[in-house]
Amino acid sequence: xxxxxxxxxxxxxxxxxxxxxxxxxxxxxxxxxxxxxxxxxxxxxxxxxxxxxxxxxxxxxxxxxxxxxxxxxxxxxxxxxxxxxxxxxxxxxxxxxxx
Numbered sequence: 764x765x766x767x768x769x770x771x772x773x774x775x776x777x778x779x780x781x782x783x784x785x786x787x788x789x790x791x792x793x794x795x796x797x798x799x800x801x802x803x804x805x806x807x808x809x810x811x812x813x814x815x816x817x818x819x820x821x822x823x824x825x826x827x828x829x830x831x832x833x834x835x836x837x838x839x840x841x842x843x844x845x846x847x848x849x850x851x852x853x854x855x856x857x858x859x860x861x862x
Contacts, residue, residue: 791842798838 772778 790845791838794842794845795838798841799834802837803834
């Protein structure tokens with residue numbers, strides 16, 4: 764029964780998928796930190812100071828914290844671009860296409 768279970772894991776690539784999920788989660792944490800702790804202060808801080816806002820997540824209008832949405836969008840775009848570049852290099856193709 765155990766051998767059958769191990770064969771199942773190998774056949775369906777469950778172990779590789781689990782590793783990819785773990786690495787993807789850590790990559791997301793890293794990119795979030797880079798955006799929130801490095802890029803936002805360097806790039807957006809002058810504009811935020813001019814607007815009288817301490818950090819991007821504090822941007823609000825009528826109680827709606829749209830600054831968090833903006834920060835999440837920036838984070839998503841950067842993660843998506845890094846995944847795109849990674850896939851392009853790993854697959855060694857000029858165009859990344861769905862198979």
